Amino acid sequence: MLVYTMRRVLGALPVLVLASILTFVMIDVSGDPLADIRMQQPPPTEEVIQQAEERLYLDRSMPERYWLWMTGIGGNGDIGLLQGEFGPSTQGPQYEIGPAIVERLWTTLRLVGAAMIFALGLAIITGVISALRQYSKLDYTLTFIGFLALAMPTFWLAGIMQAGGVKFNQLVGDQVFATIGDGRFRAEGQPLGDQLLNAFAHMALPTIVLMLISFASWSRYQRTSMLEVMNSDYVRLARAKGLRNHVVIRRHALRTAMIPLTTVVAIGVSSVIDGAILTEYVFQWRGLGDFFITAVDNNDSYALMGWLLLSGVIVILANLVADLLYGVLDPRIRYE
Amino acid sequence: MTTEYMNEEHAAAATDDDVVLEVTDLSVTFPSDDGPLPAVREVSYRLRRGEALGIVGESGSGKSVTSMAIMGLLPRNARVEGSAKVLGQEILGLSDKEISKVRGQKIAMIFQDPLTSLNPVYTIGYQIAEAVLAHKKVSKQVAMARALELLEIVGIPSPDQRLKQYPHELSGGMRQRVVIAIAMANDPDVIIADEPTTALDVTVQAQVLDALQRARRETGAALVLITHDLGVVAGQVDRVGVMYAGRIVESGPVEEVFYRPRMPYALGLLGSLPRLDGDRSDRLTPILGTPPSLRDLPEGCGFAPRCPMARDLCHQEEPQLLLTLEGGDRGPAEAGDADGHTAACHFSGELTGVEASDLFQATSVDTEGVGSVAEVEAAESLIAEAREEYLEEARAEPETAPETAGSTEPEVLLSATDLVKHFPIRSQGLLRRKVGEVQAVSGVSLDLRERETLALVGESGCGKSTTARLLLNLIRLTSGELTYMGRPLHGLSDRRMRPLRKDLQLVFQDPFASLDPRMAVADIIGEPMRIHGSGHRDARKRVKELLELVGLNPEHGSRYPHEFSGGQRQRIGVARALSLNPRVLVLDEPVSALDVSIQAGVINLLEDLQDELGLSYLFVSHDLSVVKHIADRVSVMYLGKIVETATTEQLFRAPAHPYTQALISAIPLPDPIKERTRERIIVTGDIPSPANPPSGCRFRTRCPKFAGELSEAERTKCVEEPPELLDRGAGHRDACHYSQVVELI
Numbered sequence A: 001m002l003v004y005t006m007r008r009v010l011g012a013l014p015v016l017v018l019a020s021i022l023t024f025v026m027i028d029v030s031g032d033p034l035a036d037i038r039m040q041q042p043p044p045t046e047e048v049i050q051q052a053e054e055r056l057y058l059d060r061s062m063p064e065r066y067w068l069w070m071t072g073i074g075g076n077g078d079i080g081l082l083q084g085e086f087g088p089s090t091q092g093p094q095y096e097i098g099p100a101i102v103e104r105l106w107t108t109l110r111l112v113g114a115a116m117i118f119a120l121g122l123a124i125i126t127g128v129i130s131a132l133r134q135y136s137k138l139d140y141t142l143t144f145i146g147f148l149a150l151a152m153p154t155f156w157l158a159g160i161m162q163a164g165g166v167k168f169n170q171l172v173g174d175q176v177f178a179t180i181g182d183g184r185f186r187a188e189g190q191p192l193g194d195q196l197l198n199a200f201a202h203m204a205l206p207t208i209v210l211m212l213i214s215f216a217s218w219s220r221y222q223r224t225s226m227l228e229v230m231n232s233d234y235v236r237l238a239r240a241k242g243l244r245n246h247v248v249i250r251r252h253a254l255r256t257a258m259i260p261l262t263t264v265v266a267i268g269v270s271s272v273i274d275g276a277i278l279t280e281y282v283f284q285w286r287g288l289g290d291f292f293i294t295a296v297d298n299n300d301s302y303a304l305m306g307w308l309l310l311s312g313v314i315v316i317l318a319n320l321v322a323d324l325l326y327g328v329l330d331p332r333i334r335y336e
Numbered sequence B: 001m002t003t004e005y006m007n008e009e010h011a012a013a014a015t016d017d018d019v020v021l022e023v024t025d026l027s028v029t030f031p032s033d034d035g036p037l038p039a040v041r042e043v044s045y046r047l048r049r050g051e052a053l054g055i056v057g058e059s060g061s062g063k064s065v066t067s068m069a070i071m072g073l074l075p076r077n078a079r080v081e082g083s084a085k086v087l088g089q090e091i092l093g094l095s096d097k098e099i100s101k102v103r104g105q106k107i108a109m110i111f112q113d114p115l116t117s118l119n120p121v122y123t124i125g126y127q128i129a130e131a132v133l134a135h136k137k138v139s140k141q142v143a144m145a146r147a148l149e150l151l152e153i154v155g156i157p158s159p160d161q162r163l164k165q166y167p168h169e170l171s172g173g174m175r176q177r178v179v180i181a182i183a184m185a186n187d188p189d190v191i192i193a194d195e196p197t198t199a200l201d202v203t204v205q206a207q208v209l210d211a212l213q214r215a216r217r218e219t220g221a222a223l224v225l226i227t228h229d230l231g232v233v234a235g236q237v238d239r240v241g242v243m244y245a246g247r248i249v250e251s252g253p254v255e256e257v258f259y260r261p262r263m264p265y266a267l268g269l270l271g272s273l274p275r276l277d278g279d280r281s282d283r284l285t286p287i288l289g290t291p292p293s294l295r296d297l298p299e300g301c302g303f304a305p306r307c308p309m310a311r312d313l314c315h316q317e318e319p320q321l322l323l324t325l326e327g328g329d330r331g332p333a334e335a336g337d338a339d340g341h342t343a344a345c346h347f348s349g350e351l352t353g354v355e356a357s358d359l360f361q362a363t364s365v366d367t368e369g370v371g372s373v374a375e376v377e378a379a380e381s382l383i384a385e386a387r388e389e390y391l392e393e394a395r396a397e398p399e400t401a402p403e404t405a406g407s408t409e410p411e412v413l414l415s416a417t418d419l420v421k422h423f424p425i426r427s428q429g430l431l432r433r434k435v436g437e438v439q440a441v442s443g444v445s446l447d448l449r450e451r452e453t454l455a456l457v458g459e460s461g462c463g464k465s466t467t468a469r470l471l472l473n474l475i476r477l478t479s480g481e482l483t484y485m486g487r488p489l490h491g492l493s494d495r496r497m498r499p500l501r502k503d504l505q506l507v508f509q510d511p512f513a514s515l516d517p518r519m520a521v522a523d524i525i526g527e528p529m530r531i532h533g534s535g536h537r538d539a540r541k542r543v544k545e546l547l548e549l550v551g552l553n554p555e556h557g558s559r560y561p562h563e564f565s566g567g568q569r570q571r572i573g574v575a576r577a578l579s580l581n582p583r584v585l586v587l588d589e590p591v592s593a594l595d596v597s598i599q600a601g602v603i604n605l606l607e608d609l610q611d612e613l614g615l616s617y618l619f620v621s622h623d624l625s626v627v628k629h630i631a632d633r634v635s636v637m638y639l640g641k642i643v644e645t646a647t648t649e650q651l652f653r654a655p656a657h658p659y660t661q662a663l664i665s666a667i668p669l670p671d672p673i674k675e676r677t678r679e680r681i682i683v684t685g686d687i688p689s690p691a692n693p694p695s696g697c698r699f700r701t702r703c704p705k706f707a708g709e710l711s712e713a714e715r716t717k718c719v720e721e722p723p724e725l726l727d728r729g730a731g732h733r734d735a736c737h738y739s740q741v742v743e744l745i
Helices: A002-029 A035-039 A046-055 A062-071 A097-132 A137-151 A154-172 A192-230 A233-240 A245-257 A259-283 A288-297 A301-329 B063-071 B096-102 B124-133 B140-153 B172-183 B202-219 B230-236 B254-259 B264-271 B312-316 B373-396 B464-471 B494-501 B521-531 B539-549 B554-558 B566-578 B596-613 B624-630 B648-653 B658-666 B672-677 B704-708 B712-720
Strands: B019-030 B037-048 B052-056 B079-086 B107-110 B190-194 B222-227 B239-244 B247-253 B322-324 B412-426 B434-449 B453-457 B479-484 B504-507 B584-588 B616-621 B633-638 B641-647
Touching: A002 A062, A002 A301, A035 A046, A097 A137, A097 A192, A097 A245, A097 A259, A097 A288, A097 A301, A137 A192, A154 A192, A154 A259, A192 A245, A192 A259, A233 A245, A233 B107, A233 B172, A245 A259, A259 A288, A259 A301, A288 A301, B019 B063, B019 B222, B037 B063, B037 B222, B037 B247, B052 B063, B052 B230, B063 B079, B063 B107, B063 B190, B063 B222, B107 B172, B124 B140, B124 B172, B140 B172, B140 B202, B172 B202, B190 B202, B202 B230, B202 B658, B222 B230, B230 B254, B230 B672, B239 B254, B239 B264, B247 B254, B247 B264, B254 B672, B264 B596, B373 B539, B373 B596, B412 B464, B412 B616, B434 B453, B434 B464, B434 B616, B434 B641, B453 B464, B453 B624, B464 B479, B464 B584, B464 B616, B494 B504, B504 B566, B521 B539, B521 B554, B521 B566, B539 B554, B539 B566, B566 B584, B566 B596, B596 B624, B616 B624, B624 B648, B633 B648, B633 B658, B641 B648, B641 B658, B658 B704
Parallel strands: B052 B222, B052 B239, B107 B190, B190 B222, B453 B616, B453 B633, B504 B584, B584 B616
Antiparallel strands: B019 B037, B019 B079, B239 B247, B412 B434, B412 B479, B633 B641
């Protein structure tokens, strides 16, 4: 198992390096960070542009800049990922990308984490129920709900939820759901109960929206996988041994049926991050989604690179975790 | 616990206390979109303590569904009627809690495929202990100790290590023994084994059957053995029931049913079987037609549409399962005579002294497509015509016309010398370094002569299919020489090989995967002609001829492969191979995917085609019975090497290599007395990995001679020196330092 873990971790490193190169090159060729300055009226002097170019290291060649971006060697101390610096921003010298990203990462992770946990739990439960009661009314109902969720675009679903939340608040005459903002600072210093209530109010609707995106497909997946396992010979043999039905389902069917789901969930992380951008935008959270949109608006290439690399790292990490989990769940992989 | 349970039913007098399993009028119906599907109809049988009952039948006869119904393992939507009593307790319709006390405790089950029967994520020990813990309140340690004991009983080497291993670390034969260990964990009264050895090689099958015997001896359990293999039944059971279209159509003591069948179907099954103890000149007699669709059962006897004896009565009234009496009378079976010989045929009396060949026709037409004797005759005349046409066609092409050789010895067409094929094993890392190689074929030499059938036999993984591909130059040789009519084939570019491909054609094992499902049959058969641009003016006519030639209806060319059954598809594959007038056909397990009654027709077809068209066959197979029937010469392969080669006659009469002897003695004979009294040479263990073959003689790790007879000095030679394939006279060659002829059949 140790060898297996080592091999997986070592295998992830080159992928990470490759991801950083890809990220850098793609952003670097896709726009001019100084476009806004050049468009200013009256036109800025040559000197101003030169200064800006120097500050953003645009006077150097692309390979040099990549090296600088990674290591920070030969820079002004504001660049170099290995030193924890994300590089200068077009949004002014006082805007620091690093702290901004870290602050928003927490906001977004809260949303993504909660959504994924709920989606996974619900997907497994409904998938298993659907499989055990195949072709029953319950199965058809769950299938219908699943496809409905699958068919709805995120931004639209988010809009509906928001409007629904507002309507609900009006009906009960109380602010049950907060439909705007992430509310991180609102309840600071208040008693724990209030803090929790506040967190719930702000998180409930966006989490549901984000959850529904992945839940539907994961649930379908779990249903198929469970059906396959329930018809397998080893489940029949477990019954033939004289094990009770619930023991067979829990011990023999569920455990093996969940193995393929780990891969699907790991791959699904990227689409949840996608969804988070839209959801945060609709609910006006100041998370990574908002950070991304601001960065695009400002042609802020270092901020974008940082953001892309970060989401890349999250996806790679998720896959690494899935790989390791696979090894734990399935002995055939462990001893390959 | 009694150890002399076999053949002793008379000792256990027919008291009802002794009945451990009593099935009465069991019927199973599955709902489907096209109406109810009666999979099992009114099956009844009784099983006494320690007795072994065989249930035989072809695929779809309902034999597995019956046992699943008894175990309560059918899907929820199946409707089960009738009764099944274990030790007097009704077990149909029990609640989950009640039935789980019966399963595993009183009645245990073994499934067909050992590779999927064990849960991949738990250790062997856990899975056996789980069975113990399901019924006994003991500690985990005690359960594990019992698991260890059980592994020892079923003959698994170093059982204490195996306990901690996962299923994927064990071979198929080992896993099946683990499943047997699980079945006997709680000393059940009945063990139901559903095709327990079908997925295994013959030498491993012999080991597993042995383990099953030991399990019965140890637990005193009665056995229900479900199988399609009449040979396995003959050797293992006391009584046998033959199932057809969901019913038991004949039952009785195994000798009675095998030697004096009273139902045409049982007689037909026996007649369509190629036999190891039979004569090569015997023609197989396939049964016409196919089993009826359960959805649409005929009014009278289910077998009547295929039965050569059928009369009006048979089509009107379904015969009951009645006792057959001396003199051909039939009488009702009474409760006490459960051991008698019963048959469901109105005219069973007429079958006294009748042989399969008296009743069924030895034909090579597509037996699945025809219904009556008249149709067979019509189809046969079509085949004869088609053969004439084909021969004319072949003569018109001077390049493929057989050269009249001056010598009396038939010309060698395909000749291989020291063929070697190694497949690299690559590491999992990014670099994919080569970390070893699988020595799939290591120095195989053989000659295929004109108009002869050379069989290449061996168990799975011995390299026989790889050799077949090498002979066709479909994969590159690692080293060795290969010539066709004196022209070297090795190293030929694809372009220069192409003209020669006309002469060398291939028929595949899997009739389902080898035909493109999106192409019409006429296009499939015509494709080789198109590729070789033999610009047939009347390609369509030629395709029709080819269809006739293989016994199919020539009007069916526009149909798609899914509209044909397995045997028919295999015929299409043969037609495709014949379209270019080849001289050599390589047949890679051509009949192993087919049911026996259908297999017989395809074998007949291959034999006829060879006789009439002068083809040479390289016949790759694991089934020695089929090989004995069809081959002129046989080469036996083991782990990439040929260990013995001889004429069929020599090889089966006087096998010299211990592996050949073991292989022959492992094949069960469909003859109860012969099967129980013959000499056996049993090999132990599994085939070693071809990535790391044993030094010296590759067979020594499993060789009974090496283990039992040889002295220390003699063994050293086996370990150090690889034996050469040497001639023992009259072309009979074997690769054993201490070979010795043994008579086995």
